[in-house]
Amino acid sequence: MKFIKKALKFLVLVIVLVVVGVWLYSMTYHPKYDGELEIKNLSEEVTVYFDEIGVPHINAQNQKDAYVALGYVHAQDRLWQMELIRRIASGRLSEMFGKDLLATDVFFAGLGIEEAAEKTIANLDKNSEAYMLTQSYLDGINQYINDGKTPLEFSLVGVEKENYTIKDVYNVFGYMAFSFAVAHKTDPFLTEIKEKLGDAYFNEVMTTDFGDLTINKYETKEIKGQMSAAVSKLMDQLPVSTFIGSNSWVIAPEKTAKGKVIFANDPHIGFSQPSVWYQNHIKTPDFEIYGFNIALMPFPLLGHNTEYAYGLTMLANDDLNFYIEENNSKNSNQYKTVDGFKDYTIIDKTISVKDQKDTTFQVQVSKHGPIMNGIIAHLEDDRPIAMNWMYTQLKNEQLDVSYEMSHAKSLTNFKDAVAKIHAPGLNVMYGDAKGNVAWFASAKLYQLRDSVSSKTYLDGASGKDEITEFLPFEENPQAINPSWNYVYSANNQPDSVRGKLYPGYYQPQDRAKRITQLLEAKNDFTKEDVAKMMFDVKSSTVSEIAADLIENINESDLNVSQKKAIAILQKWDGNYMKEAVAPTIYNRFLYEVLANTYKDELGNSFDLFINSQLQDQALPIQINRANSVWWDDVSTLENVENREEIITNSFKSSFEFLENQLGKNVDDWFWKRVISVEHEHAIGKAGGVLRTIFNVGPFETVGGNEVINNQIFKLDSTGVYKITAGPSTRRVIDFSDIGNSLGIVPTGQSGNVFSPHYKDQAQKFVNGEFVDMKLNQVQIKRSENVLVLKSKS
Numbered sequence: 001m002k003f004i005k006k007a008l009k010f011l012v013l014v015i016v017l018v019v020v021g022v023w024l025y026s027m028t029y030h031p032k033y034d035g036e037l038e039i040k041n042l043s044e045e046v047t048v049y050f051d052e053i054g055v056p057h058i059n060a061q062n063q064k065d066a067y068v069a070l071g072y073v074h075a076q077d078r079l080w081q082m083e084l085i086r087r088i089a090s091g092r093l094s095e096m097f098g099k100d101l102l103a104t105d106v107f108f109a110g111l112g113i114e115e116a117a118e119k120t121i122a123n124l125d126k127n128s129e130a131y132m133l134t135q136s137y138l139d140g141i142n143q144y145i146n147d148g149k150t151p152l153e154f155s156l157v158g159v160e161k162e163n164y165t166i167k168d169v170y171n172v173f174g175y176m177a178f179s180f181a182v183a184h185k186t187d188p189f190l191t192e193i194k195e196k197l198g199d200a201y202f203n204e205v206m207t208t209d210f211g212d213l214t215i216n217k218y219e220t221k222e223i224k225g226q227m228s229a230a231v232s233k234l235m236d237q238l239p240v241s242t243f244i245g246s247n248s249w250v251i252a253p254e255k256t257a258k259g260k261v262i263f264a265n266d267p268h269i270g271f272s273q274p275s276v277w278y279q280n281h282i283k284t285p286d287f288e289i290y291g292f293n294i295a296l297m298p299f300p301l302l303g304h305n306t307e308y309a310y311g312l313t314m315l316a317n318d319d320l321n322f323y324i325e326e327n328n329s330k331n332s333n334q335y336k337t338v339d340g341f342k343d344y345t346i347i348d349k350t351i352s353v354k355d356q357k358d359t360t361f362q363v364q365v366s367k368h369g370p371i372m373n374g375i376i377a378h379l380e381d382d383r384p385i386a387m388n389w390m391y392t393q394l395k396n397e398q399l400d401v402s403y404e405m406s407h408a409k410s411l412t413n414f415k416d417a418v419a420k421i422h423a424p425g426l427n428v429m430y431g432d433a434k435g436n437v438a439w440f441a442s443a444k445l446y447q448l449r450d451s452v453s454s455k456t457y458l459d460g461a462s463g464k465d466e467i468t469e470f471l472p473f474e475e476n477p478q479a480i481n482p483s484w485n486y487v488y489s490a491n492n493q494p495d496s497v498r499g500k501l502y503p504g505y506y507q508p509q510d511r512a513k514r515i516t517q518l519l520e521a522k523n524d525f526t527k528e529d530v531a532k533m534m535f536d537v538k539s540s541t542v543s544e545i546a547a548d549l550i551e552n553i554n555e556s557d558l559n560v561s562q563k564k565a566i567a568i569l570q571k572w573d574g575n576y577m578k579e580a581v582a583p584t585i586y587n588r589f590l591y592e593v594l595a596n597t598y599k600d601e602l603g604n605s606f607d608l609f610i611n612s613q614l615q616d617q618a619l620p621i622q623i624n625r626a627n628s629v630w631w632d633d634v635s636t637l638e639n640v641e642n643r644e645e646i647i648t649n650s651f652k653s654s655f656e657f658l659e660n661q662l663g664k665n666v667d668d669w670f671w672k673r674v675i676s677v678e679h680e681h682a683i684g685k686a687g688g689v690l691r692t693i694f695n696v697g698p699f700e701t702v703g704g705n706e707v708i709n710n711q712i713f714k715l716d717s718t719g720v721y722k723i724t725a726g727p728s729t730r731r732v733i734d735f736s737d738i739g740n741s742l743g744i745v746p747t748g749q750s751g752n753v754f755s756p757h758y759k760d761q762a763q764k765f766v767n768g769e770f771v772d773m774k775l776n777q778v779q780i781k782r783s784e785n786v787l788v789l790k791s792k793s
Contacts, residue, residue, distance in 0.1 A: 029149055029151070030755060031754075032076065033050045033054070033785040033787060034785040034786055035787060035788070036787075037788070037789050037790070038789075038791070038792035039068065039072060039140070039790075039792055040143060041068055041136070041139055041143075042065050042068060042789060042790070042791040043064070043065055043791070044062070044065060044791070045789065045791070046059065046060045046061075046065050046066065046068075046788070047787075048069060048073060048786070048789065049780050049785070050786070050787065052771075053760060053771050054077070054756070054757030055280065055281060055774075056070075056073045056281070056787075057281040057283070058070060058073070058282045058283065059283050060282070060284050061284060062285075063129075063136075063282075063286075063287055064132070065136075066282045066283075067137040067140065067282075067298060068136045068139055069789050070140060070280055070298070071136070071138060071140020071143075071144070072140035072144050072148075073280070073787075074140070075141040075144035076144050076149075077278065077749065077750040077755065077757075078750075079144065079145070079148075079151050080682075081240065081274050081295045083161075084096075084240050084682060085172050085175060085294075085296060086164065086168040086171055086172060086295075088171070088175045088240065089109075089111070089114060089117075089172070089175045089178075090113075091349070092351075092352070094351055094353040094354060094356075094359075095352045095353070096157045097157065097682075098353060098354040099354075101237065102351060102353055103377055104237055104238065106377075107231070107234050107376060110375030111178065111370060111387070111392070112363075112365065112370055113170075113171060113175070113178070113392065114167070115347070115392075116174065116392040117167050117170035117173075117174060117396075118167065124399070129403065130402075134166055134298045134399065138164050138165065138166065138298075141164050142163040145162075145163055146163070152753065153682070156683060157683075169296050169297065170396070172295065172297060174391065179243045180243045180314050180426075181389070181424060182316060182320075183320040183322075183454075184227075184231045184320060184387070185231055185235075186455070186505060186612060186614060187320075187454075187456060188226075188227035189227075189228040189608060190205070190456050191322075191457045192605075194456055197601060201601065201630065204618070204625070205614060205618055206618075207618050226376075226381070227372060227379055227385070228608055229604070229605065230376045230379070232608055239272075239685075241269045241271070241276040241725075241728070242269065242270040243267075243269050243314065243424075244268045244269060244314070244712065245267075245314050245316075245491040245507055245710065246312065246314055246427075246491065247264070247265070247708055248264060248265040248266070248312070248427070249264050249487065249488035249489075249515055250262070250264070250431040250437040250488075251263075251431075251437070251485070251486045251519065251530070252437045253435045254485045254523065255485045255486060255519070255522075255525055256525045256526070256736070258736035260735040261431040261433070261436070261437060261735045262525055262527055263304070263429070263431040263731070263732070263734075263735075264534060264730075264731065264732050265311030265312070265429060265729075265731050266727035266730045267302070267311070267313065267727070268710050268726060268727060270724060271677065271678075271679050271680070271725055271726060271746060272680060272681070274758075275679070275728060275747050276295075277292040277293065277294070277302070277728060277729050278292070278293045278295065278749070279743070279745070279773070281775070287407065288305045288775075289303050289406050289407075290303060290775060291303040292731075297402065299402035299403045299406045300406055302731065303405070303406050304733045306738050306739075307432060307433050308414070308430065309430070309431050309432070309733040309735075310405055310414065310429060310430050311731065312426050312427065312428060312429070313426070313427040313489040313490065313491055314424070314425070314427070314491050315441055315442070315443055315491075315494070316491050316505045316506045316507065317425035317441075317445065317503070317504040318454045318455070318505065319389065319390040319391070319423045319424065319425055320387065320388070320389045320390070321387075321458055322386065322387055322458065323386045323460030323465070324384065325371070325384040325385075325386050325460040325461065326460070326461040333364075335384065336461040337367065338461075338463035344365060344371070345364070345365040345366075347363045348362055349362070361374065364384070366384075366386045368386035368387075369389060369392065370386065370387055371385065371386055385457065386460060390423040391424065394422045394423070401417055401418065401420050401421055404416070404417035404420075405418065405428075411434075411480070414430055415440060418440050418442040419473040421442040421444075422443065422444040423443060423444065425441070425442065425504075426442050426443065427442070427494075428440045429489060433735045433738070436480070437481060437482075437485075437486065437487050438479065438480045439479050439487035439489060440476065440478045441476045441478055441494050442473075444470055445470070445471040445475070445476055445502060446467045446468075446471065447467065447468050447469040447470075447498075449465070452465050454503050455503065471497065475498065477496075477497065477502075486519050488515050491511075492506055492507060492511070494506075505613050507613055508541070508613070510539055510540050510542075510706035510707070511540075511707065514708055517540060518533055526734075527736075527737065527741070527742060531730075531770055533708065534709065534727075535768035536707065536708040536709060537575055537576040537702045537707045538573065538576075538707060539574035539575075539576070539706060541574070541620065543573060543574040544620075545590075546569045546572060546582075546586055548624060549569075549590075549593065549623060549647055550569060552623070552643055552644050552647040553566065553647055561655075561659075561664070562655050565585050565655055565658075565666050566651075568582050568666065569582055569586060569589075572586070576671060576702055577671065577702055578670065578700060579671070580670070581666065581669045581671070583671045584658065584662070584673070585666075587674075587704070587721065588654040588657055588658055588719055589650060589651055590715065591654070591716070591719075592650035592651070592654040592657075593650040594606075594610045594619075594715070595610075596646045596649060597622065597646055598610070600634050600635045601634060610715050623647075631643050633646075657719060658719070671702075671704075672701075674719060674720055674721055675700075675701065675704070675713065675720075675723065676698040676701065676721075676722060677699050677722075678696070678698040678699070679697055681695055694753060696746075696748075696758075696762050697762070699762070699763070700766075701723065701766050704721075709768070710725075710726055710727065712725040726746070727746070728745070729746075730743065730744050730765075731743045731773070732770065733773075739774065739779070740774070741772070741775075743772075744764060744771060745765065747761060747762045747765070748761050748762065
């Protein structure tokens with residue numbers, strides 16, 4: 001018995017020693033939030049106050065020192081994220097993760113982002129403030145790389161640290177710009193619909209009603225959507241966030257309780273761990289900004305100080321077109337132009353693959369851009385398809401733009417900065433302490449000849465489909481201090497340009513309509529009202545869509561439970577709450593309607609279509625079409641189905657599915673049973689214990705697609721809705737109490753799994769709570785964690 005007791009004591013001691021050892025080891029990976037550090041290239045001492053959520057408040061005597069410090073503290077919290085994002089545009093993910101990401105690397109390496117970056121960098125003003133502060137920021141990052149602790153992820157994947165250069169910054173700009181683009185997922189797909197199914201199908205998807213409605217069951221051809229599907233898959237596989245949409249509204253003093261501007265912004269970006277934004281606050285004698293920075297970007301894309309605030313949403317204009325080139329039949333290295341045949345530019349590329357031989361390939365580039373056939377595997381279209389992307393085609397001033405946005409001295413100064421944006425297209429939102437509110441649709445807009453649609457492939461050989469004109473910025477949609485006393489953006493169609501709606505890939509009206517409904521309802525907004533509004537989960541349109549669907553259900557042979565489900569939908573006010581049943585019924589019903597309407601023609605491209613903005617825009621119009629080529633199921637050769645048959649059968653199928661999934665009792669079909677959110681880390685995606693360590697969640701949540709608290713998920717056959725994207729931060733900036741404006745991020749400030757700030761905001765985010773974004777120096781200097789950076793001689 002004594003032996004057993006001794007053995008147990010020994011075992012407990014071993015366990016304690018192991019736990020203590022692991023804890024002590026983890027502390028070596030812990031970011032340094034207090035004490036003193038010596039780093040190079042500081043002219044004077046810098047004090048960094050880390051607040052209770054880990055945000056660094058950098059107090060320096062000059063901006064150069066401040067940006068060295070920012071680079072250092074950004075790297076110690078987010079070096080792994082920096083490493084991932086800098087590798088995308090250059091095609092270097094396979095070095096870390098192996099052959100599974102080779103197709104992704106080939107694609108991105110072929111887009112021309114690196115070549116465009118090299119050209120831009122060669123022409124930069126090396127004496128400009130933007131350039132010199134960027135170099136200071138990179139210096140801080142590189143000092144951490146050389147002197148700081150290597151993040152655990154580097155060891156797990158077996159990759160060595162490398163110093164960063166300004167080219168990495170531009171590669172991040174390029175990746176960000178491409179992830180905002182939509183045309184690469186839609187234009188090839190729409191071209192196939194037009195070419196294989198005909199104008200009637202195409203026109204209805206494009207929400208127009210002209211064209212031949214003749215249905216021919218024998219001549220419809222399979223829609224493969226290879227290019228669109230391939231690009232969509234590559235984007236889904238990326239180990240970092242993709243940029244999707246956003247909300248923002250700025251309320252003028254006339255509509256606020258305290259007579260000061262209130263600014264709101266929540267950019268919608270793919271959920272991941274770490275989350276995309278790194279908060280920081282820089283203060284020097286001549287400069288101050290509380291910013292949200294993307295990894296490797298020295299200047300914040302979202303920011304505020306005591307004088308003004310700014311933020312972004314995606315404009316969704318069409319800044320990417322595809323051109324079909326015509327090769328020389330005698331020389332495949334030449335393509336036809338109006339001036340005769342020209343040689344393709346040939347670029348040799350090499351991709352290094354972990355534990356494999358290097359892969360080499362060539363990219364052909366025409367005057368319109370890279371030929372996609374060579375960088376997307378298994379593309380069956382024999383026509384050379386060139387991608388013409390504004391980001392790589394036009395002058396890039398993005399570094400100056402981000403610097404000038406964060407250093408603006410006036411509204412006019414700010415407007416001059418955003419006028420330089422060429423791509424991606426952005427809605428830039430602005431509000432200031434003087435009472436100004438503004439919105440600028442910032443992009444290099446252009447004109448094609450009137451009869452040409454930029455939504456399908458253009459003719460590269462004839463010269464007829466070239467851009468005829470770039471518009472001056474003053475013609476872009478914009479508003480400064482409008483009479484209705486607010487500005488807003490929710491990726492919706494902007495005002496007309498030259499008398500017509502500018503083409504793009506805009507989201508449906510749902511969020512924009514709900515935002516304006518709430519803003520019009522009162523004239524005494526407080527920051528608490530706006531914070532509540534940002535967590536709003538009521539759709540402005542789904543109850544109308546549900547009613548239109550129900551109107552076309554033949555209820556003659558429905559049972560009591562089925563009629564109860566219909567009654568629940570009829571009473572639904574559009575709220576996506578956890579205990580709501582209607583959203584569960586609606587989303588399954590919606591999937592079945594879409595499947596029975598479109599899947600017979602679209603085949604393998606169906607999932608791509610139903611999760612695109614094309615479907616979102618077409619849905620309300622399609623339901624109200626009594627006659628449509630899409631209603632007929634082309635696989636049933638003897639029947640021509642109508643709207644009532646399709647919708648009735650869809651409801652019955654959805655009800656049967658939900659009974660099998662959630663049980664016989666309709667009242668138990670709670671929304672929370674089918675929806676959840678988990679923030680995945682690139683390492684955590686491997687599952688098992690790594691998922692437990694690195695991922696954050698899963699959580700129950702409220703919200704759904706296209707409500708203000710946008711919880712974005714894909715509709716599919718599973719009936720389980722895993723949220724993949726949503727608000728990447730929520731910010732409420734009240735100029736009546738600027739020192740205590742509100743913010744939150746989805747997980748935490750740090751990307752270091754050993755940091756106490758790895759996920760300390762996650763539950764608050766799900767609950768709709770906020771934390772203060774501190775500007776008050778008295779509050780800031782009460783911080784428990786203070787890091788003093790001293791110059792190393």
